[in-house]
Amino acid sequence: MFYNIVFKHVMGRKAKEIIDLSSSLADIWRVLSEEERDLIRKNARFVHYKKNEAIYIEEEQPQDLMCLLKGKVKIFKNGVGGRVQIIRMIRPIQYFGYRAYFAREPYVTAASAFEPSTVCLISMELIEEMLRKNGNLALLFIQMLSCDLGVADNRVVNLTQKHVRGRLAESLIFLKESYGLEEDGATINIYLAREDLANLSNMTTANAIRTLANFVNERIISLDGRKIKIIDEDKLLKISKIG
Incomplete structure (x- = not known):
């Protein structure tokens, strides 16, 4: 409106x-x-x-x-x-x-x-x-x-029912769908502090940092400071779905 x-x-x-x-x-x-x-x-x-x-x-x-x-x-x-x-x-x-x-x-x-x-x-x-x-x-x-x-x-x-990985994956998908991607077509168009991402995903900041690092190692995402680039969206969706 x-x-x-x-x-x-x-x-x-x-x-x-x-x-x-x-x-x-x-x-x-x-x-x-x-x-x-x-x-x-x-x-x-x-x-x-x-x-x-x-x-x-x-x-x-x-x-x-x-x-x-x-x-x-x-x-x-x-x-x-x-x-x-x-x-x-x-x-x-x-x-x-x-x-x-x-x-x-x-x-x-x-x-x-x-x-x-x-x-x-x-x-x-x-x-x-x-x-x-x-x-x-x-x-x-x-x-x-x-x-x-x-x-x-x-x-x-x-x-309340999804595990840490599922909750974090869901949050990343939610942010992508809400705010879109930058010109590269992969970087989520919002820069979140790890604490904010943890608060959005109902987990501790330490768990958010650890899980993000695991996603990076699995080549699901890449990190550049507060920028999060989605590399494998299909796998991210699968993790979110299975919880």
Whole structure:
């Protein structure tokens, strides 16, 4: 919905030009009436976050629907003993931050910018008003929540039942599918610290480092600092599948 918005916003266009969206975008924008679109135009806010800057924190009261326009965002939770678990990674153009509002509860997770990022925020009170009048918009949110629940269900099983190799392989495939590859067609387009990769894969940093080294020795991947290049994707998929 908002990719064209942020592009024109960053380029310094006028407010109305910012909201001129391509007809090829098929999400929230297409199910809104012109009146609702005008409300979005008037109320949308653009916030730029620095690397590692908090977007929201646990126990904070939710107020906005968030859409990542540029950059990468991680959703995470602080567990027992201060151990961090990355719940999911947000990519452009994905919505986040709305579940807690509908549940009428504070955030149970936190979100921060994994790299310099731009987020569009729209008041959830405004969104709720629209939902009560627009059945297609309500259905769209039901679909988004349902998809998120399905992903969460699969992730719980995978993180608890797969062995270390399977979890790490799955994380690498997830990162590749989420953020794509660099121009060489093999290097994952995100640079993760080993600790972040471990937190995403539900393992210790030591296990992540050891398993990455094993993948390198088996010529499944190669490493260049934080860059991860996939050499044998078929084998990586097989390891992920068998767990």
